[in-house]
Amino acid sequence: MPSVDLSYSVGPEVTKTINNERERESLTRQDASAVLVQNVFSGLDTTYAVEQQKALISSAGNTVKENANELALAASTYYIEVLRTHELLQIAKDNVAVHKKYLSQIDEKVKAGVGRSSDYKQTLARYENALSIQFLAEQNYDNAVSSFERILPGNLGAADLEKPSVGNIPANDLESLVKVAMENHPKITVSHSDIEVATAALKRSDAPFYPKVDIKAEAYWNKNVHGVSTGEPSLSPYEEDSGYNALVVLSYNIFNGFADKANKEASRHRLLNKNSTLADARRYIRAYTEIAWQTLESTKQQLVHLDNTIKSSGETVADYEKEHELGRRSIIDLLNIELEYNSAKNRKVTAEYDRLIAYYQILAYTGKILEEMNITVE
Incomplete structure (x- = not known):
């Protein structure tokens, strides 16, 4: 598009020039002009500037999508961590309750003179360790809730959340x-847009090495300029002058202190x-x-074996309890199998x-997480 400039100026002018025969003149000078300039050629600078701006807009839009994608993943991760740490906390509490039950049983036996003091001390140590694990689990849960609240403010806990499933x-x-990731991940699309921006900038850096051609149309009106008026129109026909012109203007910078060359080199490096x-x-x-794929496949296999481990360990716990009642298993034996059972449940979670x-x-x-969550980025 062309540029159009209007100009008007007024003020006192004191002159002593050959136009007024070196006589001092003090006049109120006025200038007015209207200038239209239409660039015809500028080394394709305008063409590549438009291309660069379009790429910048595309990059900005894709950056918004990338940020939304990352935020969605972070929200999902913190959401899942709240549920994970809550389940681990419940397992830790159950473990403490089991140790407390066995500690009470062995304490009664020691006081009755049928139990060993060393068994009581070992059970007490395990009970204290179970308590420390419970406190650590509580801390991890509280930390997970706080991290989740940074993404989604509000008093939310595991009771407010629904456990998702793998789809x-x-x-x-x-x-x-x-292949899908390479085609759809927002980071890839942002990088492609940034390359388009940098490519257009590199092409623009060639523009200063070409001449510039403009069409310039100008209309002007002057009054009391350069002291050529006496201030009395009847005595001077030169009080005002006006005119217009239309020109083809060619300009060509042939040296700029190597700045253009340096700018082109910088654009190439960008x-x-x-x-x-x-x-x-x-x-x-x-x-x-x-x-992520390997984790998905590996955990699928792990869960099959962990389910079998938990089932077998649970059945063993029940058998040990029966054998303990018959005097064939000690409290320490029960604690050992409970530890194995508890460890399997932790690994499964x-x-x-x-x-x-x-x-x-x-x-x-x-690049599918926003679609899965039914989120539209505008």
């Missing part, structure tokens, strides 16, 4: 999943940097997509929630 993933094998950022983003996304986090990581890395 469908965008592909059935790792390579297909990585483009190299953006390409490097894209390559790094691809490596990052590939690596973490693979990790950890594996279950690791699997959930891996699922949401896959959705985030493939």
